[in-house]
Amino acid sequence: MAYIKDMESAFEIIAEPNRRAILSLLVSSEQSVGEIERRLHMTQPMVSKHLRVLRETGFVESTVDAQRRLYRLKPERFQEVDTWLEQFRRFWSEHVDALERHLGRMESSKPTTQATRTKKKGKRLRGPNRERDRGETK
Amino acid sequence: MAYIKDMESAFEIIAEPNRRAILSLLVSSEQSVGEIERRLHMTQPMVSKHLRVLRETGFVESTVDAQRRLYRLKPERFQEVDTWLEQFRRFWSEHVDALERHLGRMESSKPTTQATRTKKKGKRLRGPNRERDRGETK
């Protein structure tokens, strides 16, 4: 019952893998809880709980069919996410070529993008300066 | 250091509001940690931590500029999200008109979508059947 205190933002809803799986499953057609349960190998309570979240946040809606509940998608919230992506889509389409140039340079010289930046007060670092990359894990 | 054990999926990264704010801020241009700190009113360690996550998961990259680190966006992961949205985009564009019809009906008759479903074994519920909506909280 304490379900959903935060989690307002569409993004937090689709952050959950099982929830995304459910949503993807519902793309084809509406499904009952049991069907979802079987297809996704989740326990029934889990499916119900996730569906509840999805329902209460407007990602899906349900219809009663005898003892079953049939769940299906509702578009609104997805568009919300889509809208947010807009800004980045604009960004990356503007810089596609710049990116390609960047990547092309990447493999020829190791010195990173560092070489690219040359303005900014002329205060450049002296010496080899290997940018020791302590974070670039993964 | 225990940073990122789960959180593989792009979605979990952008689930965090501050992180989304940072990303949105970087759309305009690259920024230093300090600039982000000021503009978003976050503590410096917080900014650094979120940036670390974003960097390690490939949402941004950084360049050294004297003592500063300049962060900027990297498109890949966004496209990942965009790709996932594809399926739903297909869905909702296919059903736009169907949805509009649905919504139009909604306000004229209360009996919900229930009326729409008429196939399925003919085992319909008898009587008023108000679909008591116990979950549709919000």
Added chain:
DNA sequence: TATAAATATGCCTTGACACGTATATACGTG
């Protein structure tokens, strides 16, 4: 109406992550 099938809820545990505070590290400058 007792029983089974389908789904929803409640309670509990656990783990992860966001945040704060303190501190370390790196770099430039006097």
Added chain:
DNA sequence: CACGTATATACGTGTCAAGGCATATTTATA
């Protein structure tokens, strides 16, 4: 080379949500 600035990291803490298990609820059927 001591100091200030910019950023990263370590550690401790609280919170919240996901999952498991048991049980309630609803509806169909015998």
